[in-house]
Amino acid sequence: MTVSTRRVSCIVCPMSCMGEVAMENGQVTNVAGFTCKRGIDYARTEVTAPKRMLTTTVRVSGGELPLLPVASKAALPKNKIIACARCLANVSVKAPIKEGDIICSDILGLGVDIIATRDLAAADN
């Protein structure tokens, strides 16, 4: 049987709470030191299957700007973030675009859509 504790600093909000997660045979047995439920949930996933939001940009053609900022609609597995960023480096979209438009659906089969985070009008000429 392996018993361990891991210190986790929460990234949910700017409070940046520092707490501790106790584990026994890969199972979480106790979470302490966080001031809200979102923090406790974060700590639990952080030690079992850590996730992160992804924000990056994709190329735009015919737009008022050459780049469109995008974000994952939900958090992605932490170890897939770089792969997702690489995948989006090859995506190009056409203006005009509305905030919330799906830019890449079900990225890398992870079940999460990548959406536009701003409106982008077509170039004037």
Added chain:
Amino acid sequence: MNKRMFDVVIIGGGPAGMAAATSACENGAEKVLIIERDRELGGILQQCIHNGFGLHRFQQELTGPGYARRYIMMVNEHPQIEVMLDTMVLEVKDDKTIWAVTPKQGIVEIQAKAVVFAMGCRERTRGAIRIPGQRPAGVFTAGAAQRMVNMEGYLPGKKIVILGSGDIGLIMARRLTLEGAKVQAVLEIMPYSNGLTRNIVQCLEDYNIPLHLSHTVVAIHGKERVTGITCAKVDETLTPIPGTEFDIECDCLLLSVGLIPENELSESVGVRLDKKTSGPIVDQRRQTLMPGFFAAGNVVHVHDLVDFVSEEGEIAGKYAAVYAQKKAEKVERTIHIMGENGIRTVVPQQIVVEDDSYENVRLFMRVGKPENRVTVEVSSNDQVLASRKLSVAKPGEMIVMEIPAQAVAEAGRYIVVTLKREVKA
């Protein structure tokens, strides 16, 4: 050339300016103008594509452009607001005449009844921190690099060293990694980072980027282009310690070494600045020491949350509108607020009481250095008006406290904010 007339003119169309404009309309201003030098509203938010904005205001985590868009929509819903884009203000006069220049109309003369300064802040550059060595290409401020990477489509380098571990530096470390660059290290001259812990975790630790505390750049190498830097450990006086130098290879050095409120315009009118915040001295209405001139957002003091910038914009916009419609002069009493003993900055710096009517006043403060287990105490004439216990106080995290209206009424000419440290037994 016609002189255009407005009730409230706001200089700067970022979060502070947009909130000031909508709030001015909601408080009776009929003609409001926002002057913005960029091609669109939103200010710096448009290049901050990461998420984490708006938790207080909108109860959700938005990206910078997402937060900006919500305010742009509010601005567009008010027919009283006119927006001049691509327009640079050249001069503001003490009679509230404003001279601006735009590619479409040339030089424009504008007359305001009230002015709101909302120009934001500017990054400190290499000159401000005096790094010796050559002047090769490849040295940028972190914010300039952010604009290049997120809006213009250029990578400032492939092997990067970042000096300064404030939030912009940390965010850029992750951003450049995601775009395929290698971030070699982040250096911080102080023994602690001024960035939020969440950013150290998700921007550095996630990508195994080393953070060297108490280290700084002592030389930049390369003639045409940066080829590397030499860094060294610093002592308690922040002086590099001989013998601790080591080299890091890089083709780009990003500086994230602090922000300064951008007050050329306000200073040229004669508005007095606070030496500690580098922004105008303001009262609780965000009026500067010159009647009819207001200020809000990072031009007053550098914020860490945009939500508070919007709040400040709303306050300034409201009272600018009230000033523009002002009928009779009122009897005023001024209470001065001072930070002491660990409290480095306090905004507002004064409270102006009109006709004996009192409202709750929110104070925004920063400590000078990190401290544990302290009590922030607001007092006047040795009477405590408000106090708050904090387990941790960091210079990078603004402390917000509210003084109840009743307590303001009881205050004398001075209010003092101090840190009380727990005495160890």
